[in-house]
Amino acid sequence: MQCDVCIIGGGLVGCSTALHLVRAGKSVVLVERDRIGAHASGANFGGVRRHGRNVLELPLSTRAFDIWRNMGTLVGNDCEFMPTGHLKIARSEAEMAVLEQWSSFGAEHGIPVVLHDRTSLRANFPWLNTSSFGASFCPGDGHANPRLAAPAFALRAGAEGAVVIQGDGATTVEDARDEFEVTLHSRRRIRAAVLVNAAGAWGRHFARYYGDEAPVEAVAPQMFVSEPVPYIIDAVLGMVTGGLYLRQIPRGNVIFGGGRGILDPNCHRSSPSDRVFAETVGLAGDLVPSLRDIAVIRSWTGVEGHCEDGLPILGPSPRRANLYHAFGFSGHGFQMAPAVGAVLSELIARGFSETDISALSPRRFTGAKSSILAESEI
Amino acid sequence: MRAAETLLRAGLSAALIDEAPLAGGQIYRQPPESLRRPARQLYGSEARKALALHESFSRLRTSIDYRPETLVWGAREKRLLLSGPAGNTELAFDKVILATGAMDRIVPVPGWTLPGVYSLGGAQVVLKGQACLIGKRPVFIGTGPLLYLVAYQYCKAGAEPAAIVDTSDFTAQIGALPRLLSQPATLLRGIWYNAALVARRVPVFRSAKPQKIEIRGRQLVVTFKRNGKSFEIGGDAVGMGWGLKPETQLAEILGCAFSFHAGSRWHLPRCDAMGRSSTEHVYIAGDASGIRGADAAEAAGELAAFAVLEDLGHTVPQTRRQRLLAHLARAERFRSGLERAFPYQVPELAGDTVLCRCENVTVEEVRAAISSWQISELNQLKALTRCGMGRCQGRLCGSAAMEVLAAETGVEISDVGSIRGQIPLKPLIGARFQRKAAP
Structure with missing residues (x-):
């Protein structure tokens, strides 16, 4: 299978990215090992808050706030959001x-x-x-209903042309000339120019293929x-x-x-x-x-x-062009994910985004450690 | 009780944890002191067995760690989490025998959530435990031996059942006879109940298709179809049930493997003939691993205790062991006959039927969700519709929800999954966890 962008992980981050990318005209394949929203995206508390967030997350969180208020228009389901x-x-x-x-x-x-x-x-x-x-x-x-959000994004993305594969996870990622070749559990292969690592708690595993380290447990x-x-x-x-x-x-x-x-x-x-x-x-x-x-x-x-510092790993890989990481959301993913998809699709389709996510870059773990206040609440 | 007795006799120390205030389980339930009646009146033809069981238990009460009114709300490895009169406590164990029994299985007929509609098991509990009737002129609908047994017990207690509406086919019941002959005494009892009901002129309608239950004035009216004709029967209460299904959540929490059982259309914990589950320290006895009834439960309890003893290096009496195994094998064959005679069948349900009563989810809503969300698995259905998410955690609606999901998607019933058990196994009051105890 050939596409512009392959997304690993069918949580809310991956599903939101898929929807925004198809709307930006990209061909998208999303692969999920289990079911859409089966893990943190479906089982979290359902809090939708900017309040008390780390200031470094506020540009993203503020943008997500606007998306949440219009969720019904975006995905055809308000996901029971109540302000x-x-x-x-x-x-x-x-x-x-x-x-x-x-x-x-x-x-x-x-x-x-x-x-x-x-x-x-x-x-x-x-x-x-x-x-x-x-x-x-x-x-x-x-707050909103987490059991609805990721499936709602996936359903919408699928209706608009994204290929959503469930129950068949990515096992390996390799370079194939200047593209990525993702092999699934079923041995199916997907070739893509761009790869988004939205594998949540397991994102660290895929980041390592390209030498990107992230202290995510x-x-x-x-x-x-x-x-x-x-x-x-x-x-x-x-x-x-x-x-x-x-x-x-x-x-x-x-x-x-x-x-x-x-x-x-x-x-x-x-x-x-x-x-x-x-x-x-x-x-x-x-x-x-x-x-x-x-x-x-x-x-x-x-x-x-x-993540060790309580912040997501979000942005382009420091080592491999066309690889984007979006994982380790440290309990903050549910509120921010709708905006994560918007920002990543801008970065991938246009090369820039007005939303400042630089503080969340995977780059922060390549050299000197940043001193960022950890925050534990979801 | 039989398992506990066997273990104590072999010199082991045992604890018996029971949700009920008095020992006896569902079949040999004991009413509270103030409502005592002669055993013959309470248990009918089974009075002798009931007395034997209660007597043998009262003999061992002082030598066993007996904890009535205690719920096992969870478990982890070799610890049970208890909630009872002593508050919330833990109990460490080497081996555990699960004798968690069974509960009613329901087909959601429109109107089944009306006041005055009870499960057959519930109708029996109030009669035995509280000396009450659900009504003087109840209509009993559903299928299975319990349908006839409860109607018979209600007759004996002075009620005049308005009718028995059986959804199974009489020819299926005849066809199952060869298998049912594996326990002739039990079969005979069934025939006796039927004859007694006929003698009391209780109308019995077989091959019935219940349409709805309604309140009209002071009556509950059951409408059903039979051979294309529509019938209405009024009464002052309705008892309904389509056999029983095992209570398996604790086995699931303890990590036991399950497989789908085609005859009962339900997932059962995998056990050997002695009751050993796939989890090394967990044994399962009685209806908890498949509905075989009270006599088999006594045998299975003793066998599970034998299995525990064998695994701890004790020797067990071989002839007794063989006899119990043969008894269970006959019960197993009898069960397959019952499953043939009284199959669990969910008909095409009307859209406005409430499927999940805890969360008030209708069949229509479930069907719409299955198609719009492309649902193919039961937990996914629960997550997206709340069907099975309420107080009972899918105990009541789980069976019917599986059938609706399978019918709607064309997926085999064995492959639609089952609702995952989570702690607490039953609702637990928050106050039990307050660090400062209330005065």
Whole structure:
């Protein structure tokens, strides 16, 4: 099979890239080892926030915000996006200082936030516990259904001409003159002028074919869902410390996450940890006391790539022309992926993008280490 | 109970974990003290077996770590996660025997979620456990031996069933006779229940195709077709069930391998004749590895205990072992006869039928999603439609959802997958995890 661009990985990043590239007139083949959105893209928390992000991600995150607001027009499915606003909780004065500092970063990037002290927190969010010190609220951020997003992009991309291959992963990548030759598990071969490595937790493996190193390890964030209860939690919750994140959907289920599940030795699959279960369910009841009386009906995990500095590996390969990396999103992929596809398609089709992603370049691991603040929350 | 008894007799220490407040399982369920009735009244022809089992269990109660009202909500390697009167605890084990039983299998007839509609198992639980009836004039619909047994038990308890609406074909039941003769006593019991129902003039409709259940005034009305004609039967309650399906989520969490079983159209954990699963320290007994009924469950419990003992280097009585194995083989043959006589068949369902009651997903919505998302696997269906995502985690709708998916895509039923089990195996209240215990 011959195409302009071959994308390895059918997560949200790969699917979004496929859609934007076919719209830019490129012929695209996307290969996915399992099912579209089977891993981190489908199993994540579903948070759509700019709030509290590392400033280096803000240009991308801001662009993604605009795409999320128009998701229905872009892919024909709004993916249940709800702009409820995002509330980040501080439990101490020191944590509140972190929020205050971020509010000035936010203002510089056109993201106004509202700071709440203990009193106004109680007045505005009466379902919260009384022990929180304060919080920062970012209107416009929200949440969406991760189980729909990657399939929606893939379906749209397929309808517009992309070839989407599922259940048949890339096994090797080789040079074939100035092109790439990707061999699939089924021995099928794909030749492409451009290769996008969107293999998530497994992206490091493909980067190594061309000597690109990235300190990305597989982790398995753990999620939970409760039985449906009356809809009261009308904002997505996060903590400065990142230990817990929580949202409620209008049908009533409370979805929350925190801690990491157990990875299989080959890092291909994961399963929920019972210890994390006890801790995180306990934390959720501390934060929203009414949750103590309701039942948790399921817990799940998904494998995602976590980079040492908590930032994605995104941009052209420092060593091989026409190779682009977009993996290791460190829990930030769901919100940003729609923009990742837009930016990569601009870089591939036009050679430049107005969105500044230079700080996320794989180049940062070729020489001196950058000193970037890690951030743990999804 | 039989497994525990066998292990204790061999000198092993054992714990028995039961979700119910009193031992006995579903078939030999004991009502609470205040609702005690004579065994003959509770268990009918099986009273002697029930008494024997309860007596032998009460003898070992003091020598076993017995934990009633305790849910196993998860497991990892050689640890079970428990939630019960003692709070949330863990239990380490060397070997575990899963005797997790079975639950009702449902065909979603339009109206099946109305108040007054119960599963057959549920109808039996309230009768045995709480001395209540679902109604004085219930309509029983579905298929399988339980359909006739429950109707018979309701008659004995003073109800007058309005009708039995069996979706299976009488000729299929005749055709299955050779296999059913493998357990003549059980077959005879079935024939006896039928005869007793005829004697009480309970109308029985075979080869029926249920259309809907509606509330009309104070009645629940079941509409069904038979030989092209439409019938309506009214009653004050409906009990429905299409046989049973094993509860296998714990086996799945423990890593046991499964294979598709064509007769029951369900995925069953792979076990040898003694009950050894593919996971070294996990054994499965009774209906949990395939529906064979109460007598076989006693045999399988003892055999699974024998397997544990053998694997720990003990010797087990060979003649007893052989006899139990032969018993199970007959039960297996009987089961294949039952599967032929009372097959699980999901007819073409009306679009507005609720398929998943927890998440209120209709057949129509599922069909539309299958075609627009190009769905071919059950977990994918769950992710995109929420069918099977609710409180029961697909226990009730899983079977029918598999059938709808297979019919809609043309994929073989064996290849559409099954809903993946996750912890907690059943809903767990958040308060159980609070670090500061409530006063």
